[in-house]
Every structure is written in structure tokens, then in C-alpha cells.
Amino acid sequence: MLDQAFRWAYSVVQNLLPLSSADAADSEPSPHESPLPAVAFRPNPPRAAHLKCKCYLRNVLPYACPLTHASIGSKLIILVTGESFAGKDYTAGLWVSYFSVKGIRAGMVSISDAIKAEYAEATGADLSRLLGDRAYKEQHRPALTAFYQDRVRQRPQLPEEQFLKVVHGAGDVELLFVTGMTDEAPVATFSPLVPDSRLLEVRVQVDEETLQARRKYERVADGDAGSSDKRATNTRASRPSSLKHRLCLIFQNDTVGDKAAIEFAVQHLHPFFDAKLQRLADMVRSIPDFPRSGIDFRHVLNVAQQPGGLTLCTSLLQDHFTKDWNKVDMMVSCETGGFIFASALAAHIGIPLALVRQGVKLPPPVLSIEKSTSHISSYSSSSESIQRRFELGRGVISRGASVVVVDDVLATGKSLLAVLHLVTEAGVSPEDVSVMVVAEFPIHRGRQLLLQEGFGRVSVQSLLIYGGE
Secondary structure (H helix, E strand, O other), X not given: OHHHHHHHHHHHHHHHHHHOOOOOOOOOOOOOOOHHHHHHOOOOHHHHHHHHHHHOOOOOOOOOOOOOHHHOOOOEEEEEEEOOOOOHHHHHHHHHHHHHHOOOOEEEEEOOHHHHHHHHHHHOOOHHHHHHOHHHHHHHHHHHHHHHHHHHHHOOOHHHHHHHHHHHOOOOOOEEEEEOXXXXXXXXXXXXXXOOOEEEEEEEEOOHHHHHHHHHHHHHHOOOOOOOOOHHHHHHOOOHHHOOOXXXXXXXOOOOOOHHHHHHHHHHHHHHHOHHHHHHHHOOEEXXXXXXXXXXXXXXXXXXXXXXXXXXXXXXXXXXXXXXXXHOOEEEEEXXXXXXXXXXXXXHHOOOEEEEEEOOXXXXXXXXXXXXXXXXXHHOOOOOOOEEEEEEEOOOOOOOOOEEEEEEEEOOOHHHHHHHHHHHXXXXXXXXXXXXXXXXXXXXXXXXXXXXXXXXXXXXXXXXXXXXX
């Protein structure tokens, strides 16, 4: 009889779920409560999950509002940047349509809409025209830019707040395109805020002739064909050659029609949803409380211990490299984990491999540098000094060579930084260096370290992204 009463009660609750808007704090797990947050917070479960994660830092009420950590954010976030009139929003819209047809939940948001709303409220400008009228927006651009910069001076954390707001407010999408971003080195800056997601920057650019033609068309359409183009000087300052960071991808948007944009999506964006990447991720074991309590260790080297694992990883490293392997002169790797993947890749492609060793292990003459230990090494209970010596054989890498650094993991970036210092000391320009890693942990801000140390122009790519330590 009691069991029937429970079933009746839960049946009534299920029927009332569409009318719900809150959740009780329970101290014990209950399978009957799982559907509640999915309905109560629809269509914003990612944002609700983020708020719970942020507010319940110590997980005091683990069974209250059972929103999973996996529901936070998108699998892939693409920052679509570029000059005015390059066609960023139109191109992003085409990519959303392409992925939607392929069965991938895709969305698009503009990070600048919020600041436009604040600007309109403060100045009396027409918000609807700021959002939908290009000529009107360009007229207000200098004042709008000054307004935003003033807001950032008052609240330095504003860019991060706006980024998180649009990401967590985007709903349940696998792929999110973000336009309207003007921040320098956005991947290095914002990836630690969404450590479970892959963050890419795609620069939409056009040649000068096309850019001027589009601007002229807009002025003629607006009845202002005789006005001078003061925006040209401002936008040239943001050209890729003037940036302090290396762009992930560049889409040259000079041709008429949609074909080029779709081909770019097929060739450069869709591979991030390749089932092979998931197969590789499945080979990385998760080991809780290792090497110390509270750490969820990702055993990346376990890939090499799985049947076909090293072959799969080698194939993915080769395919996801955005440059031309035929123009690479030398591969470089640092012991120990990097040697495993770099050796297989170098042998497969037919490129010589330069070895960076820790400690005094190479015969003279050598290039050497002392740097702090890596992320994993810092957890060691050994009394060994936290400073380690990195060495590279002098003359192994030719001056001016094109180099690819391969490693197993990018976390704090300290080991990679040491390798890059050695490579540049050998006479290689940072712009001629690319980095390929199997797994990246953005929460440790490794890309930011490289940017701060003058290596922002180095290309960094990773196959897998993990949100933990």
C-alpha cells in the first residue's frame, strides 16, 4: 500500500513538472529528482550547472538540483574575428546552417550585443539600429569603442564576465560561434574560463580591394558615397601581421557565394567532430586521487599501451596539423612522454627528431636552460630541486629552420616554454615554430604563459581538451 502511495505521488510530480521552477535541497540521492532540473531550468541547463558549480564550491549539497558537470558549455567554441566588412556574422551564420544540417547542434551569439545595450541606455542611441543597421553602427563605432574601453577600465573583469554570460546563455549546443570579439589573444585569455570546451579563433579576412569595394557599396547604399573612409586606418591595426598572437585558423572571404565558406567548414572545422578523436579520448584512462588526493589524473601515455592507439594518435596528429608537413624541417620533443608520440610521428612522416633532455644527459656541445618543473612533476614528493636543466644538442637544429614541437601534455606550459627557449636560441624564429600536443588542460593557463613570455606567435594545437587538473 505504501509503495502504491509513493508511485502515485511521483506520478503526480511528473505531471506537474512543466509548471515547476525550483528544486528542493535533498541530502540523499534520488533517481526521481533527476528530471526536475532538466525541466525547471530549460532551456538553460548549462548556465544553471555553471552557477551550481560556482556557488557550491565544496559540494555541500551534492544531491540538490542534480545538474551534471558534463552539461556545462559547448564541446567546441569558435571565436569568429576580423575587420569590419569582412563578413564575420554572415560567414558564421553559414557555418551554423552547415553543421545543423549535419545533425550537430550549433548556435551563434554576438558578445558585443550586451555592451551595445549599455551604450544605448547611457547615450540614448537606438539599440535596434545598433544591432541591425550597419551604417548606423559604424557611425557610432568610435564612441562605442571608447565607451567599452572606459567600462573595462572601471571593471577589468568585464570581458571575462561577458564571455561567460554569452557562453552559458547559449543553451544546449555542441558548437557555438561567437562574433563581436576584439580582445587580443582570446584563446589564451578565455580558454581557462571554459576548460571543458575546445576554444578556437577563426579570423575572417579579405584582401584590400574587396574590403574597399564592400565599404563603398555600403556608403552608396546609405547615400554617403562621398564620405572618407576613416575606418581603414583603424582596422589595419588589427591585421594578422600586427597581432601579438598566432591565429588558429584564417578564412579568406574574397569570393562571391557560399561555396568557399562551406568548404572551409568541411576541411577545417568538421574534423573536430571526427569519431576518431573520441576513440582516442576513450584510451586516456581517468585515475582519481593520483598522484595525490583531489587530482583526477588523465593517463595520456596509456594511449600507447592500447592496440592501435599509437597508430591512431599519429594519424590524428598528422591530419590536424594546419600547416604543410612538406615544409617542416625538424621535429622537437622533450622527455619523457613526448618522446613516445613524437618518435612515431617523425618516423611516419620522415622528419628528423631533435631530443630535449632533462638533466645532464647529452654530450657536449649543448644549449641549456633551467626552468621550473612541469605540472605533474610538481606533485612529486621527492626532495629534488624544483628547478630542472633542459638541454638540446648544439647544431642539431639549423638556423632558420621550420620546427614542430610535439608533446604529450600542455598544462602550465613550463616545460614547453623551456623547449621554445632552446629552439629560439638555436636560431629559429617563434613564427616558424608550431606545437602539437595530445592533451591540453586549459585551466592551468599554459597558453597565457607562452604569450606573456613572448611566444604568442607560436602556433599551438591539441587533439584532446580536459577540464580538470
